[in-house]
Amino acid sequence: MNLNCKVLIVSVIVVLFGSCSDTTNSQDSQSSVSSESVNEGLTLVKNNCYVCHNPNTKSHDDIIAPPLIAVKKRYLMAYPSQDEFVREMTHWITEPKEDLALMRGAVERFKVMPKLAISKEDAQKIAQYIFENEVEAPAWFAEHEKQQHGGDAGQGRGKGMGNGHGHAGQGGGRSNAWMSDIALVDGKKWESDDITMEHIENLKQIIADNKVRDDEAAFKGLAKKMTKELDLLFSDCTMEGPDHDALHKYLVSLINKKDMLAEVDSQEKGRKIVARIQEQLNDYERFFQ
Numbered sequence: 001m002n003l004n005c006k007v008l009i010v011s012v013i014v015v016l017f018g019s020c021s022d023t024t025n026s027q028d029s030q031s032s033v034s035s036e037s038v039n040e041g042l043t044l045v046k047n048n049c050y051v052c053h054n055p056n057t058k059s060h061d062d063i064i065a066p067p068l069i070a071v072k073k074r075y076l077m078a079y080p081s082q083d084e085f086v087r088e089m090t091h092w093i094t095e096p097k098e099d100l101a102l103m104r105g106a107v108e109r110f111k112v113m114p115k116l117a118i119s120k121e122d123a124q125k126i127a128q129y130i131f132e133n134e135v136e137a138p139a140w141f142a143e144h145e146k147q148q149h150g151g152d153a154g155q156g157r158g159k160g161m162g163n164g165h166g167h168a169g170q171g172g173g174r175s176n177a178w179m180s181d182i183a184l185v186d187g188k189k190w191e192s193d194d195i196t197m198e199h200i201e202n203l204k205q206i207i208a209d210n211k212v213r214d215d216e217a218a219f220k221g222l223a224k225k226m227t228k229e230l231d232l233l234f235s236d237c238t239m240e241g242p243d244h245d246a247l248h249k250y251l252v253s254l255i256n257k258k259d260m261l262a263e264v265d266s267q268e269k270g271r272k273i274v275a276r277i278q279e280q281l282n283d284y285e286r287f288f289q
């Protein structure tokens with residue numbers, strides 16, 4: 001049975017279970033972080049998510065969706081605050097949309113997560129639970145993370161699993177494939193010239209300055225400012241050889257995101273893309289020195 005079949009069957013099961021659990025949806029007081037609400041959160045996760053995000057899989061080849069711990073880590077990178085994390089994850093659970101997915105590599109491998117039959121209240125409880133509690137990791141996960149994602153704890157990748165969602169050899173994530181394309185050899189960073197560093201800092205500043213407004217017009221304006229800065233970066237660049245090639249791959253990916261930003265048709269998409277651009281800019285120092 002191929003993967004899509006599996007996902008389809010599982011989706012059907014989920015819809016069935018999902019609609020059952022809806023009827024038992026309780027409305028207890030939301031504020032308490034009692035062990036009761038923790039238990040409720042865990043039960044909801046087990047009933048609604050584990051069927052695909054299963055922590056008891058035997059290996060990375062065995063899975064039909066990324067483990068929940070990987071999802072959590074990816075979300076924490078993009079949404080470090082509890083408010084954002086819970087809001088965005090709740091939204092995703094009730095309305096998964098391919099073009100808003102952060103885990104591009106996973107979308108390519110598994111197809112986008114199907115829409116579940118789940119109430120917004122339950123989705124919110126689940127997101128809250130995932131943020132506040134440690135989620136169970138499959139036994140193979142730590143080793144996989146080390147292999148696929150560098151295993152270079154000393155390299156300032158403190159946020160964990162930040163890179164390589166492309167999972168080289170699986171078609172690569174459209175958004176983060178650059179990370180596996182320019183993977184560090186023996187943890188040694190690529191050499192960057194100072195002026196390029198400076199332009200990267202300017203780009204970060206441009207994004208930061210834009211925080212006050214984030215409607216569609218602002219996204220287009222932002223893309224334009226980035227284009228200018230990137231043009232300067234190109235004309236100033238003195239790098240050569242493999243370091244230059246690595247920079248080139250990094251920039252192609254950044255420019256793709258910038259081009260997507262110029263064409264967004266909703267605030268939501270714009271915000272997601274800005275978050276990804278910001279992330280990639282912050283990652284520069286992890287790959288270049």
Ligand code: HEC
Binds near residue numbers: 110126
């Ligand atoms: C029918 C299978 C299935 C079920 C059930 C399921 N997921 Fe997913 N989920 C996936 C797949 C496949 C992906 C990876 C592709 C993607 O990101 O859309 C994914 C990805 C995600 C992502 C990352 C989205 C992104 O930005 O890329 C989140 C968050 C998530 N799932 C949360 C949940 C939660 C919470 C539950 C339980 C309420 C759940 N999922 C139930 C299949 C499922």
